[in-house]
Amino acid sequence: MTVENVTVNRSYPLPNAANPLNVDIARLITALTMLDIDVQSVLASVAGYAALDGPAFTGVPTAPTAASGTDTTQIATTAFVQAALDLLEASVAGGMSFKGNWDASSGSFPGGGAAQTGWYYIVSVAGTVDGVAFDVNDAIIAKADDAAVDTYTGNWVKRDATDAVQSVAGLTGAISAAALKTALAMAIADVSGLQAALDGKSNTAHVHTGVYEPVDANIVRANVAKALSKGFKQT
Known part of the structure; x- marks a missing residue:
């Protein structure tokens, strides 16, 4: 009768002294075959893992979530990014938020009754609603949540673009x-x-003042004669 000895973890067949030789040889062949299959499976699985010297993650790896304000080299998920965005959105809630253009000739205010405080629109077509005239490029701002589409007072504020x-x-x-x-x-x-600078200038028509030297007629005649003696011909 064959003694069925096996390994603890994978139940590979083991030989036993009480077994005939041919039986144990067959059991060893079976064990080696099973081992070969298991090793091949392990090798195939390991081939998909990242190398230690340059890991490239595959799938969706898990990691801890860093707290807001963390400034380290730790690996972390992107959950903290969304948390920061949520905080930013909450901090500007109720602030100004551009919602597009508005045709004031439509006869009703924008937002369809759902405009929230701080939502604003730029007038693209002039018009009058509830007695308030709007020109192109004017801005209209909701001053209450769910601002009415037909009532200006208490719901809207106008900013003229002039x-x-x-x-x-x-x-x-x-x-x-x-x-x-x-x-x-x-x-x-x-x-x-300016006045001092103007005082130092003369008018277009003016009278000269001061002392002028008289012209000596004899000197003039002498200069003319000297010029003629040098070859100039008097005409």
Whole structure:
């Protein structure tokens, strides 16, 4: 009767002194065959692993999640990135958020009744809604959550896109160059040193002052005669 000895882990057949030789030889052949299959399976599995000197991860590796603010070389998942984005989004909640253009000729305010506080739109087509006129490039901002589409007061704020100013030189609104010059009304005395510089200049028509030397007629005649003696012909 054959004694069935096997290995503890993989149950490979083992020989036994009580077995006939041919039986144990057959058992060893079976054991070696099983071992060959197992080794091949291990080699195939190891071939898919990354090399130690330059690992390239395959699949979706797991790693710890770093806390927000961690600044180290540790390996970590990207969960902390989403956490930081969530914090950023929460910090700007309720702030200004551009939601696109709005056709003011549509007869109703934008957002479909779902506009939240801080949402704003730029007017692309002029129009009037609830008695409020809007021009192109004006901005309309929701001042309440779920801002109404038909009521301005308590729901919306308008920001005009004009060249008007609050105040300059006593003027308000759109100020022309001519109006600004008139408002400034600058005099010569308002420019330091200008009057002194002008005083040192002469008018186009003016009277000379000071002492002038008289012209001696005899000297003039002598110079003319000298010139003629050198070959100039008098005409």
